[in-house]
Amino acid sequence: MFRVREVKNHIKTGMSAAGMLLLVVALSLFYAFDPATDPFFPLCPFRAVTGLECPGCGSQRAIHSLLHLQVGDALAYNALMVVALPYILLGIWLERLGGGRRYPRLQRFFFGRWSALVVLMLVLIYWVIRNL
Amino acid sequence: MEDQLSHSEWNPTSTPPPIPSSEPGERDDIPPLKPNNWLWQSIVATVLCCLPFGIVGIVYAVKVDSLYYNGKYEAAAQAAGKAKLWALIAFGAGLLYLIIWGILFATGLLPDTMEQIIENNASGYNF
Numbered sequence: 001m002f003r004v005r006e007v008k009n010h011i012k013t014g015m016s017a018a019g020m021l022l023l024v025v026a027l028s029l030f031y032a033f034d035p036a037t038d039p040f041f042p043l044c045p046f047r048a049v050t051g052l053e054c055p056g057c058g059s060q061r062a063i064h065s066l067l068h069l070q071v072g073d074a075l076a077y078n079a080l081m082v083v084a085l086p087y088i089l090l091g092i093w094l095e096r097l098g099g100g101r102r103y104p105r106l107q108r109f110f111f112g113r114w115s116a117l118v119v120l121m122l123v124l125i126y127w128v129i130r131n132l
Numbered sequence: 133m134e135d136q137l138s139h140s141e142w143n144p145t146s147t148p149p150p151i152p153s154s155e156p157g158e159r160d161d162i163p164p165l166k167p168n169n170w171l172w173q174s175i176v177a178t179v180l181c182c183l184p185f186g187i188v189g190i191v192y193a194v195k196v197d198s199l200y201y202n203g204k205y206e207a208a209a210q211a212a213g214k215a216k217l218w219a220l221i222a223f224g225a226g227l228l229y230l231i232i233w234g235i236l237f238a239t240g241l242l243p244d245t246m247e248q249i250i251e252n253n254a255s256g257y258n259f
Contacts, residue, residue, distance in 0.1 A: 039237075040237050042229065042230055042233040043233075045229060046184070054184075055178055055179060055187075056178060056179045056180055056181060056186075059179055059180050059181075078179070080179060081179045081180070084175050084179050087172070087175070088172045088175055088176055091171065091172030091175075092172060095168075095172070111171065111172075113197055113201050114197075115171065115197075116169055116171050116190065116193035116194040116196070116197050117194050117197070117198075119171065119175060119190055119193075120187075120190045120191060120193075120194050123175075123178055123187060123190060124187075
């Protein structure tokens with residue numbers, strides 16, 4: 001019983017370590033190369049097929065801009081991603097790093113009853129507006 | 133998408149919620165903990181890759197919350213399972229696309245249409 005749990009914990013630790021490593025590698029790639037000019041960054045499948053921009057289009061260029069501290073450019077490439085980033089980090093902190101237990105009111109405010117609906121609305125609105 | 137949304141709106145035919153409209157914690161009766169709705173994971177999937185699966189995940193996140201706060205705890209738990217499933221499908225699809233892209237790129241087999249898009253439209257890069 002305890003063995004199984006221990007092994008599971010080891011696997012979890014290993015996976016998060018691998019995840020962190022991948023993240024660092026990916027961020028260095030996005031720092032070193034510009035997705036706007038280098039052709040090896042993958043193209044959005046939705047955009048390739050429809051010609052329309054999806055809510056995630058421009059994120060690669062926006063990440064490159066953010067890593068070079070060009071916030072204005074990042075906002076122009078994908079404002080939704082730039083806005084979502086702190087929200088995602090907040091979510092990870094609240095849920096995985098114990099922030100939610102220490103600040104339950106914060107969690108209730110940002111990840112409470114209406115948050116998912118608000119997020120869905122924002123994504124859909126952004127999706128429509130950027131294609132007008 | 134709009135259809136799913138309207139289904140997930142508050143359903144007046146259901147039994148009245150045990151804790152009407154109050155945030156959890158104001159009255160501590162015994163509802164189960166709200167299941168994880170995988171919201172931030174779905175947002176990551178939506179914004180960084182994997183459309184449209186990330187949005188399906190967000191829709192299920194909405195369902196989790198609306199069902200839970202209407203007292204339908206079992207249905208909420210089921211929706212939470214689907215939210216998780218779709219978030220994972222989104223990441224899996226994104227990973228698969230990335231791998232396929234990498235193989236095609238490395239072997240120079242990227243379809244001509246793709247290369248044309250790349251050459252004509254340098255601002256079109258993303259995932």
